[in-house]
Amino acid sequence: MNPVFAPRGNKAEIEEGAAFAPKFDADGLIAAMAIDSVTREPLMLAYMNEESLRRTLEIGEAVYWSRSRKEFWHKGATSGHVQKIVEIRTDCDQDALVLVVEQVGAGACHTGRGSCFYRRVVKGPDGAAALEFTGGGRTFDPGAVYGKA
C-alpha cells in the first residue's frame, strides 16, 4: 500500500505530534539531505515530491525528483550507486528531510566523488570568496560508470 501522509495540523501537532505531515513547497517539493549512515557526512542534497517520497518509503531506496530533468530519479538506477534507506528524519516543521543512507558503490556524486560537498568556501587572494577542494578526490571514474566521456 502506498504510504499516505497526514494532513497538516496545527503548530503543536506538526512539531510535537506523531503524524507524518510533510510540507511540500509551492513547486510540490521538499528538500532531502542524504547523509552516510556510518560516517554521518553529508552526501548530497536533492528534492522529492510527494510521489517520490512515497516510492522511497516503499522500496527502501532514495528516489528523488529531478528539478532539471523534471522526472523521477531513482538514485543509482544508472550507476548502481543506490542509497539504501537506514532512517528518514524530518524536522520540527516537517518541511525538510534527512535521509540516513547506506551508500552502495563508490560514491554519491556524479563527478566521481564520495560526496557532492567536496569544496569549501575560503577567502581568495583578492578578498572575494573562492573554493578550495577538500581531501576527498575521485573514488570512481564517472565516464566508466555513466558511459560518457
Added chain:
Amino acid sequence: MNPVFAPRGNKAEIEEGAAFAPKFDADGLIAAMAIDSVTREPLMLAYMNEESLRRTLEIGEAVYWSRSRKEFWHKGATSGHVQKIVEIRTDCDQDALVLVVEQVGAGACHTGRGSCFYRRVVKGPDGAAALEFTGGGRTFDPGAVYGKA
C-alpha cells in the same frame, strides 16, 4: 568588503572550478544544512539569499533568510544560540550549502532541542507512515529562552 560571488560559468567551471558561483533559485534562495562541527549531526535546514550568505561570510555566524517572516534571520540573535561558522561547503552544481558550525548554547531548534531532526519516519500500526521521537529530548526551555509560553 562584501564578498562578491562569481558569475555562473559552464558545467566544468561550476563543478571543477575554484570560483564560488552559488546558484539561487527562482525565489533567490539557496538551501543550507547546518551540521555540528563535532558530532557531524544535522542540526537544521534553512535558506539563504545572496545578502544573507554575504553577511554569514562577513560575520562568521549563520544568517539565514526566513521564508515565513520574509526577513533576515541571524540565528541566535534572540536565543543567544548563534552558530559560529567553522566551514562552509558547497556541492557539485553549487546550489546547496553545508554549514559546519559550532552551535553555541543548548541547541539549534526553537522547540528546545539540540537538533530540529528529532523524529524519524516509521511504519505506523495501520501501515501508514508515522513519526517516532528519537533519543534527544529537550536541552533547554524554549519559554525561558524566547520569553513566551
